[in-house]
Amino acid sequence: MARTISADHDAKRGRILKAAAHSFAAHGLAGTSMARIAAECRLSKATLYHYYDSKDALLFDILDGYLSALRDRLIWLSVEDLSPQEALRRMVGEILLAFDGRDAEQTVYREARSALPREKQDILQSYVADTEAQLGRVLSRCAPTLEQDAEQRRAVSRLAFSMLTSFAQWAPQADADARARHADLVTRLMLGGVGAL
Template structure:
């Protein structure tokens, strides 16, 4: 007889992933052990193995969940009726707001993605690429000349992400209002340069 799935299966799985993100961010993926994960989760190792057969499986599910949700949240924004500048402002703001509460996942994404098999990395990097292309297209709407120079367009896109990641990494306790204020600053800099401030 097949084992039934507990009613709280998804909640427990989410708890394991959030706890694992803390451990992987703090200890590093390579140094983290299943015993540490179990302690952080407040459950037994056997219970973790009920959900995941390995530490690698936890890492992949955590990053896949995080990046998939981030991609969907940003690329799925309803931007109809907004002009190019307003689209940029909205997307920049929503990226920074979406980062809130995901400090550990973001750190693990940066440091742990390369620990996964190539086919899993390809999937996860695909989510990242979709976000980059989405923002890149909006930047090009605001500065059409960038479409003719892919290298500069990529540099401009990654510069915006760099500004957002700086704030995110150094202001982890910032509330939504502070994130929105900084997002407006990034948008002003991007659209107008220093003269726009």
């Protein structure tokens, strides 16, 4: 007989992923055991292993969910009817809002993704590449010369994305107002350089 899935399966899985992300961010991959995660979730180790059979499986699921949701959020963001400058401001702001409450996941991505097998890293990198490409399309509207130079467009997109992802590192637990101010700062830098500040 097939095993039934409990009514709170998805909620419990979400709690496990959140606790694991915070533990990986605080203690590193080596300092986080399945026993620690189970204790933080107030679950038995047997229950935790029912959901995930290894730390690698947990690590990948944390990052897969986080990065694919960010990519999807930006791909579905409607900015076509905005001016190029407003479209950039909206996208930059949306990225920082997407990071809100996800500082642990961003830390895990930065510090632990290299522990995953290459094929898993490639999946995660594809989400980041899609996100950067979406940002690059908006940047190309602001600077049309980027449209003809794919290499430069990628470089500028990565630079802009790095300015946003680093925010989680040096401003953990920032509120929505702080994120909005940083979004405005990054947008002004991208549009006009330091002289525009």
